[in-house]
Amino acid sequence: MTERSHFDPTASDPLDRGAGLTAWRQIADRIEADIAGGLFKPGEKLPGEMQFAQRFGVNRHTVRRALAALAARGLVRATQGGGTFVEAKPLPYAIGRKTRFSELMAKAGREARGELIRSTETIATAEIAEALGLKPDAAVLEMVTLNRADEVPISMAWTWLPLPRFSGIDATYRKTGSLTRAFARHEVSDYSRLSTRISARIATVEEAACLELSPGRVLLVIDSINVNQYGHRIQATRSFFSADRVDLVIEQ
């Protein structure tokens, strides 16, 4: 264990040199253990690289290698000039028949806001048409949105809605910042999840930029189809969540 008296972050804590493990790997493991053990708490600033270097008796580069490994796993996040911080625990995101982003965030004590990035009227692809139960080449409205909780980007979503049924809903969404409220103005009093499919992959540079992620991070991809109160398919969505910021909780 890495027990130190009164938090001195520079107290000597030498590595096991000559063992099978490289120095940077041992350092990463020890810092991870300190985080897991609660010595460094989520949101907290870690000691500086020089302090770690002093503690473990290594060069600053070796500490940087270790911190880079932890950052690659989403455990910490470094900002130039600011410091290195322990990342917050992932937010539990419930996937149920009737989960609403805004309600979930409200329950977690966070403020939700949806931003319309782009909307275009287009022709449905074969996949989209099938998902919405439309004829091939039917007209659909494609909306790209970004959802934030307390200004932190949580998810990005591509949403397809049949036209002309939902013509103009993009303007309503832009005003209200919520799909639930936008639906309400288009005679959809209630809607629920018909199907859900989850996969995961590495974020592209564009996606990472949009979600304010460091490049190379993992995305959870959720494809879902929603139906209205009469069981008619009204919406197909593909959402992207940062796996570092969200855990999906299945309610069934």
Added chain:
Amino acid sequence: MTERSHFDPTASDPLDRGAGLTAWRQIADRIEADIAGGLFKPGEKLPGEMQFAQRFGVNRHTVRRALAALAARGLVRATQGGGTFVEAKPLPYAIGRKTRFSELMAKAGREARGELIRSTETIATAEIAEALGLKPDAAVLEMVTLNRADEVPISMAWTWLPLPRFSGIDATYRKTGSLTRAFARHEVSDYSRLSTRISARIATVEEAACLELSPGRVLLVIDSINVNQYGHRIQATRSFFSADRVDLVIEQ
């Protein structure tokens, strides 16, 4: 499009040199289009690197760069001495109250088999104890297993079971290759999912080796708690699926 008569994989198919895109990027895009268009089917062996080089009029290294990009996205898989193969489409894996790995695979026309890699009697961590509703430091059996469908590794799982209730179930699992059958011999006639949590991250080298993945691929991580026919918690599990090989389908 990349239309060629009668499959000649070396027929000249020059690139758009001098355009904004690099050569390897154009090659990657074309091979991807060929896969998407069905010219190269899942499981099929791609033409050799030299054949691609001849087709596009580039050096073999340029083709390798393109194939490496596709491999990094999980579209193809290169094996030394063997060739490069198109990866299979992800298998839909249903997450429901009572999903059984063996049944799912049988439904998909594949043969399932579970292999016990390691089992140890140990003390529950705080998390495991809470998940199983046990006192801290209670004794548990930890089993590490690998599930295959038609010999392809699909998932790896860490399973914790309370002791002494399930003492010896590891031996039964090793014999039967199925947790359902092993439970049956320990007076668990039925069990179902109490909670499910999904996250995703990059596979470690050990995990990648175990699942026969190329390093750096994405894992879906599923934490779940199972209860028996009386609602008692009998099992906590953390499963790892290759996101390239599996899509999770939520049944609710």
Added chain:
DNA sequence: ACGGATTTGTTCGTATGTATA
């Protein structure tokens, strides 16, 4: 609002051990 101190990011160079061809 300013400026210096702090902290991470980047790029040189050097040396060493290890695995590979």
Added chain:
DNA sequence: ATATACATACGAACAAATCCG
């Protein structure tokens, strides 16, 4: 055995962003 490549580790200096009095 020799050569090559690669990862690891240390050192120094500077750039860039941030913090704080």
